[in-house]
Structures are given as C-alpha cells and as structure tokens.
Amino acid sequence: MVEGGKKILILGGSGFIGNAIYRELRSYFDTYGTYNASRRSFEDNQQFFKFDIEVDDIFPLLEKVRPQIVISALRGNFASQVQTHQHLVEYVAQNDCRLMFISSANVFDAYSKYPSYEHDKTLSESIYGRLKIKIENMMMRLPTHKTIILRVPMVFGNSSPRIKRIKKHIWNNEPIEVFPNLIMNVTHDDKLTQQIHYLINQDKSGIFHLGSNDLVHHEDFIKEIVTQIGNLSPIYKRVYTTNDDRYLAVLAKSNKLPKNLQTTYQEIIDHHLLQ
Numbered sequence: 001m002v003e004g005g006k007k008i009l010i011l012g013g014s015g016f017i018g019n020a021i022y023r024e025l026r027s028y029f030d031t032y033g034t035y036n037a038s039r040r041s042f043e044d045n046q047q048f049f050k051f052d053i054e055v056d057d058i059f060p061l062l063e064k065v066r067p068q069i070v071i072s073a074l075r076g077n078f079a080s081q082v083q084t085h086q087h088l089v090e091y092v093a094q095n096d097c098r099l100m101f102i103s104s105a106n107v108f109d110a111y112s113k114y115p116s117y118e119h120d121k122t123l124s125e126s127i128y129g130r131l132k133i134k135i136e137n138m139m140m141r142l143p144t145h146k147t148i149i150l151r152v153p154m155v156f157g158n159s160s161p162r163i164k165r166i167k168k169h170i171w172n173n174e175p176i177e178v179f180p181n182l183i184m185n186v187t188h189d190d191k192l193t194q195q196i197h198y199l200i201n202q203d204k205s206g207i208f209h210l211g212s213n214d215l216v217h218h219e220d221f222i223k224e225i226v227t228q229i230g231n232l233s234p235i236y237k238r239v240y241t242t243n244d245d246r247y248l249a250v251l252a253k254s255n256k257l258p259k260n261l262q263t264t265y266q267e268i269i270d271h272h273l274l275q
C-alpha cells in the first residue's frame with residue numbers, strides 16, 4: 001500500500017536512525033535508501049543504493065531516483081557532509097523536492113542555562129553542533145515549504161548504539177559514564193519514526209523539536225535504563241563538566257505534535273527498549 005505515491009530517498013538508510021525510518025515508511029511510500037560500503041547486508045536490497053559521501057557525488061543518485069522527499073540521516077566525514085548537503089540544497093531548489101534533515105539538540109550546546117525552543121538562536125561549542133548549524137543555515141535559504149528541520153535529542157532503542165554500548169560496558173565490567181549535572185530530554189526510534197511519518201503525511205514544513213516533553217537528569221535516566229536491562233551491578237563513572245546544572249534539551253512550543261505523538265522520558269524507559 002503506497003500513500004499518495006510519494007517517492008522518498010533516505011540518505012544514511014543503513015544507519016540506526018535511517019534504517020528505523022526506512023522500516024517505518026517502506027509499506028506506505030515508494031521508499032529508497034543509501035548504504036555505505038561497510039554495510040554489505042544491503043547489497044541485495046533493490047531499494048538501496050551504495051553511496052559513499054567521501055567519494056560519490058549525490059547528483060547522479062538524485063537524478064536516478066527523482067525523489068519528492070529526501071530525508072538526510074547521513075553520518076561520516078564532516079567536510080563531505082557539508083559538500084553533499086550543498087549539492088542537495090541545489091537540487092531541492094531546482095526540482096519538485098523537499099528536504100528533511102535530522103539535526104540535533106547540539107545546535108544549542110553553547111546555551112546551558114535553559115532548554116531550547118524551535119525559534120531560539122542556535123549556538124554551539126562542539127564541532128558536531130556547528131556542523132548541524134551549518135547545514136541548517138544552508139537549508140534556511142530554500143523556500144520554507146521545501147524544508148523540514150528535525151532537532152532530535154539522544155535517541156534510544158533496542159538496537160541503538162547507546163544501548164549496545166551500555167550493555168557492552170556492563171558485560172565487560174567497564175564503567176558507564178554518567179553526567180550528573182546534565183538535564184536533557186530524550187526519544188526512542190519508534191516514536192521518532194512515527195513522528196516523521198506524520199509530518200510527511202501532513203505535508204508539514206519548518207522546524208520541529210522531537211524529544212520527550214519533560215526533562216530528566218542524564219545520570220537518573222541511564223541508571224533507570226540499566227535497571228530495566230537486568231539485575232546488574234554496573235560501575236558508574238560520574239563526569240562533571242561544570243559545577244552547575246546544564247541543559248541540553250529541545251522542547252516544542254510553536255510546532256507541537258498531536259498528543260498521541262508526544263512522549264515522556266518514562267515512556268521511553270518503559271518502552272520495548274529494554275525488554
């Protein structure tokens with residue numbers, strides 16, 4: 001069943017978030033993805049194309065697929081990401097196509113005194129945050145109806161790199177880093193992909209903050225997750241980057257989603273996540 005026949009291309013479709021989006025959308029839209037050379041399991045999937053951001057130019061792939069929506073969940077070399085997104089923005093400007101970009105709460109990581117909302121000014125101290133800002137700013141030059149910027153906090157889920165890393169530390173008896181002063185919001189892959197599906201169906205554009213609508217300390221959240229994983233006695237390494245509480249949270253104010261698509265950090269802890 002394909003809704004309205006929209007053709008969607010997910011860049012970074014073999015990664016954790018990109019593949020979760022692909023699995024959510026593939027039954028409803030004509031959905032394609034990219035994989036990099038290290039993900040050999042995608043070679044036989046007719047819907048996936050090999051794409052290496054450090055070597056390949058995005059234009060031939062866009063001409064081949066002719067998508068109406070490109071979802072960028074790309075990772076990898078920062079300079080290559082910038083160049084790929086410059087070409088993407090050029091393509092979107094000249095074609096009947098929209099660009100959805102998975103950005104990050106880190107676009108606000110220089111502001112630590114309060115949570116951030118959709119129209120707050122971005123400012124980052126991290127290289128990662130500055131990369132996301134650079135790409136967001138490129139997109140802002142496009143007509144508003146052609147862009148969807150999704151600012152996402154830490155993403156959890158059964159197969160998420162974060163959960164895998166926590167489990168690995170536990171099994172190897174290595175310390176799990178927690179940040180007692182960090183106040184954040186969170187999400188999980190299932191909720192995020194449902195929200196993306198909704199935004200595509202409703203032809204939404206603009207900036208969306210897709211995290212839990214409440215806040216939690218990093219240390220408390222990680223400890224609750226570990227409790228869900230099992231009756232274990234992990235070692236914690238408490239990391240203090242500052243003496244004061246600092247926020248890294250993206251909350252929705254002007255672009256709120258319907259109630260059934262909102263979530264709380266407790267729901268994320270209770271989720272299948274941690275069966």
